[in-house]
Amino acid sequence: MNAPINIAGLLKKTKAVFRFNGGVHPPENKAQSTQRPIGQLALPEKLVLPLRQHIGNIPKIKVAIGDHVLKGQLIAEAEGTVSAAIHAPTSGTITAIADAVIPHPSGLSDRCITITPDGKDSWIERQPQDWRKDELAPLVKSLRLSGIVGLGGATFPTQIKLRSANTAIHTLVINAAECEPYITCDDMLMRERSEEIVLGIKVAKRLLDAENVIIGIEDNKPEAIKAMRMATENTDIQVKVVPTLYPSGDARRLVYLVLGQEVPHNKRSTEVGIQVFNVATVSALYRYFEFGEPALSRVVSMTGNVNQPQNFEVLFGTPLRHLIKAAGGAKRDTSHFIMGGPMMGFNLPSDDVPITKAANCIIAASPTLFEPPPPAMPCIRCARCADACPVSLQPQELYWFAKSDNFEKAQAYNLFDCIECGACSYVCPSDIPLVQYYRYAKSEMIALDKAKEAADIARERNEFRLARIEREKQERAAKHAARAQGAKTADSSEKTTAPNDKQAAIAAAIERAKAQKAAENTEPKNTTHLSNTTKAEIAAIDARRASVGLTETKMTTNEEKQAKITAAIASAKAQKTDANQAANETPIKNDTLAVDTEKQAKIEAAIARAKAAKAEATKPQDKGVQTKPSADAEKQAKIEAAIARAKAAKASALETKEQQAKED
Amino acid sequence: MFKVLLALMPGIAVYAWLFGGGVLITLVLATATALVTEALMLKLRHRPIQPFLSDYSAVITAWLLALAIPPLAPWWLIVVGTAFSIIIAKQLYGGLGYNPFNPAMVGYAVLLISFPVVMTKWPIALSMVETKLNFMDQFHYIFNQTLPANITIDAVTSATPLDYLKTQLKLNQSMEMIQSSPIFGVLGTQGSEYIALAYLAGGLFLWQQRVITWHLPTAFLGGIAVMASFFWAIDASQYANPMFHLFSGASMLGAFFILTDPVSGPTTPKAKLYFAAGAGIITYLIRVYGGYPDGVAFAVIFMNICVPLIDTYTQPRVFGHEK
Known part of the structure; x- marks a missing residue:
């Protein structure tokens, strides 16, 4: 591990910036929302706080309806390793704990805590800590109560990133690139609160014991x-200006830009001694330690088709509608709202969703701002996408493999290194929604993996059962033999033992047959007490089958749609139940499992995103200009199916584990 | 792809100016045939017609073929060739984006093999003949094979220098003698060397516009130049100089317009270099040792076959991966 430290040491003073391959220059559209300072919002009538605002486990609710809470009071505590707490952003009364629509690409409802503010905004007693002097371990541990997550959009719980890692962190990279068009919340934060950010950097630097700090900002x-x-000035923190080139804000790309070091594809940056934090995150860290303020609000860019684009300090849980109103209202031709940037963001289901920790930017979209993409033409292998790919992948080949379900090849061409930045789709002269093909292939591959895993578990279970039956048989035989031995004392003839043995064998055989029969019966029987999850899966799978089967026999689009909807609902339900299950399971999970959960969450998010994006992509294609609308529908059905399969596999794996635990 | 057509225009203008308007007739015939056959095939294949016709890919195929065949060839030659290019070499393989071979070159190869005599009758530059064919004469010749009474076809056509060179060398003529023939120009062929220069200009425009990258033309011309220099250095009396090879035949048209077909070509930068260098070397070998005067078409088709292989072995290093 000496080499990277030395390299970093050498580079510390250099001004050089290392260009990565490709990248694109979409129109920036940042000026609109930087004309006004960060605005403050009036308290909204209600705050709706989704439990799922971060990557990881859903936190545990600590309040009940009717409770009065103070500003900064913990209302849901982190559960398991990867999780984040949630606090009351203002004082008021808990008026509901129920499902509500959350800002998620799936457009699903999820459990939310609703607070009706009392208007006093009175704080709970805050407990500042001396981050400069206090012992490190308790400081890091206390972060579990802070609710701080990565505010760049990844929403990964910050306490995990600050825990002492196996590898010492030598360089802290502060991500201030903000490369996506329209988004300006970090820009405004740096303009207005640079001192606070620098103090936050010092906090992070001390907690990580990092040697160097580099701030990467686009020019x-x-x-x-x-x-x-x-x-x-007068600190050892280096500000590095990187060229404006999307996606320079991607952590691995930024690390390369400022350090010239590629984080190996199979490692996290921390494994090579580099940690990356967003500017807003370090600022939150500072406020937590210095003032004892947990994560209650963030800066959000409200821009696009609104009358007065502006950044606002927004309390988590604030309804989007409230924010739109503050930005002068949406213009008449606004069609929908995008959360995040235009490259990687997703469409919000309504303007009723609350602002969450992930919401760095809300764009009001209109047909004039975001023209619907023209129908896709065939790929002509021009390789513009390869020129634009920041990971140096061959998107034209990946597209081909994804389209033909050639997953083995897709993997060989490093599909999983794709960061889904959308640079390829952006430059494609044939307007092919490439990223959606990659998401589809990824989810399909994950589903196949899961199915294989489930099959392995099932096989193991079966082997265990056979072994048990064998053992029981032997035990019974031994018991019979012992009894026969007892009888033998009365009957001196040894011959009687033989029929006894035979009888035991017969009994064992009967027992075996029974067991076998029971085993055969278990499968259908099991369906009666299947969890809702699995039932949903089955419904989803049936729906998929129906849709696929009927597509072949020229099903009407309405029926098809219906089938899709059923599948979507089913998988949505499943997703939720899954999440609950995951939450319930976490206490016994160790760190490695926690990482899995994180991955799972990411995958779920990706799938949901893929769904949303796909749904959008298929819209124009449905108009019939694309060559084979039916083929697209089929693919769509396949995607749904893949997702459903993945869920089913997961649910069954979980259940299997439970059953196995019972059996053992 | 409109820019590709635009980049061909200087070459076409020089062509028409030096050799008469016959080439324009061929171009029009080719374009019409391409559009009609493409539309017909799309209709038969139940594909939307308008978006595929308006991307000009069929027109580019038609123009490249029209520019590759002798401009005074009978009208049915270009019609047959273009129809073959579009129907067989493009649409039957799945249409735009799915054809493994360059459609124009497949059409050319078919014509060259099927109709070798008409395919090697090239007009002499107008400036070199005493009785010039005007536009209407060329028109009548293309459609009726009739010429004005005082002109014979042999007076206005000849073999190409590449062809002439090959046959004369076989007759043991000296290189000096051969190259003193009036059909040889300063760089390559009298007249058509200027067309080649115009193609070069058009190609540089495409490069400047980022429609093409430098890899393919550079490696292709480099391949020809290296081969030609090598043999010329060994025996200048038997092998023509590299400049002659670069400005004769379809070298320039091939370098900037034929090899750069993205669909049937390679995608990675390294693969482009191998592909084009290979095509250049094969072109030279066919010219010097093969049975045909020029070898661009066969070289391109041969290298098209190798594209998947070359692409597979030239994958660039992915970010964060070991070399």
Whole structure:
């Protein structure tokens, strides 16, 4: 591990920036929302706080309806290793704990806590900590109560990133690239609160015991650069200006830009001694330790088709509608709202959703701002996508493999290194929604993996059962033999033992047959007490089968749609139940499992995103200009099916585990 | 793809100016045939017609073929060739994006093999003949094979220098003698060397516009140049100089317009270099040792076969992966 430290040491003073392959220059559209300072919002009438605002386990609710809570009071505590707490953003009364629509690409409802503010905004007693002097371990541990997650959009619980890792962190990279168009919340934060950010960097630096700190800012934010340069004067923090090139804000790309070091594809940056934090995250860290303020709000860019685009400090749980109103209202031709940037963001189901920790930007979209993409044409292998790919993948080949379900090849061409940044789709002259093909292939491959895993578990279970039956048989035989031995004392003839033995063997055979029969019966019987999850899966699978089968026999689009909807609902339900199950399971899980959960959550998010994006992509294609609408529908059905399969596999795996535990 | 057509225009203009308007007739015939056959095939295949016709891919195929065959060839030649290119070499393979071979070159190869005599009768530059064919003469010749009474076809056509060179060398003529023939120009062929220069200009425009990258043309011309220099250095009396090879035949048209067909070509930068260099070397070998005067079409088709293989072995290193 010496090499990277030395390299980093050498580079510390260099001004050099290392260009990665490709990247694109979408129109920035950042000026609109930087004309006004960060605005404050009036308290909304209600705050709706989804439990799922981060990557990882759903936190445990600590309040009940009717409770009065104070500002900063913990209302849901982190559960399991990867999880984040939730606090009351203002004082008020808990008026509901129920499902509500959350800002998620799936458009699903999820458990939310609703607070009706009392207007007093009175704080709970805050407990500042001396982050400069206090012992490290308790400081890091206390972060579990902070509710702070990565505010760049990844929403990974920050306490995990600050735990002492196996590898020492030598360099802390602060992500201030903000490369996606429209988003300006980090820009404005740096302009207005650079001192706070620098203090936050110092907090993170101390907690990580990092040697070097580099702030990476894209050169389209001159004012932020100036502010950060001023604030970092007389410190050993280096501000590095990187060229404006999407996706420079991707963590691995940024690390390469500022350090010239590629994080190996199969490792996390921490494994090579580099940690990456977003500017807003370090700022939150500072406020937590210095003032004892947990994560209650964030800066959100409200931009696009609104009358007064602006950044606002928004309490978590604030209804989007409230924010839109503050930005002068949406213009008349607004069609929908996008959360995140136009490259990687997703469409919100309604303007009723609350602002969450992940919401860095809300864009009001209109047909003029975001023209619907023209129908896709065939790939002509021009390889513009390969030129644009920041990971140096061959998107044209991956597209071909994904389209033909050639997953083995897709994997060989490193599909899983794809960061889904959308640069390829952006440059494609044939307007092919490439990323959606990759998401489809990824989810399909994950589903296949899961299915295989489930099959392995089932096989193991069966082997165990056979072994048990064998053991029981032997035990019974031994018992019979012992009894026969007892009888023998009365009957001195040894011959009687033989029929006894035979009888035992017969009994064993009968027993075996019974067991076998029972085993055969178990499968259908099991369906009666299947969990809701599995039932949903079955419904989803049936729906898929129906849709696929009927597509072949020229099913009407309405029926098809209906089938899809059923499948979607089923998988949605399943997803939720899954999540609950995961939450219930976590206490016994160790760290490695926690990482799995994180991955799972990511996958779920990806699938949901894929679904949303796909749904959108298929819309224009349905108009019939694309060559084979039926083929697309089929693919769509396949995707749904893949997701359903994945869920089913997971649910069955979980259940199997439970049953196995019972059996054991 | 409209820019590709645009980039061909200087070459076409020089062509028409030096050799008469006959080439324009061929171009029109080719374009019409391409559009009609493409539309017909799309209809038969139940595909939307308008978006596929308006992307100009069929027109590019038609133009490349029209520019590759002798401009005074009978009208049915270009019609047959273009129809073959579009129907067999493109649409039967699945249409745009799915054809493994360059359709124009497949059409050319079919014509060259099927109708070798008409395919090797090239007009002499107008400036070199005493009795010039005007546009209407060329029109009548293309459609009726009739010429004005005082002109014979042999007076206005000849073999290409590449062809002439090959046959004369076989007759043991010296290189000096051969190259003193009036059909040889300063760089390559009298007249058509200027067309080649115009193609070069058009190609540079495409490169400047980022429609093509430098890899394919550079490696292709480099392949020809290296081969030609090598043999020329060994025996200048038997092998023509590299400049002659670069500005004769379809070298320039091939480098910038034929090899750069993305569908049937390779995708990775390294693969482009191998592909084009290979095509250049094969082109040279066919010219010097093969049975045909020029070898661009066969070289391209041969290298098209190798594309998947070359692409597979030239995958660039992925970010975060070991070399």
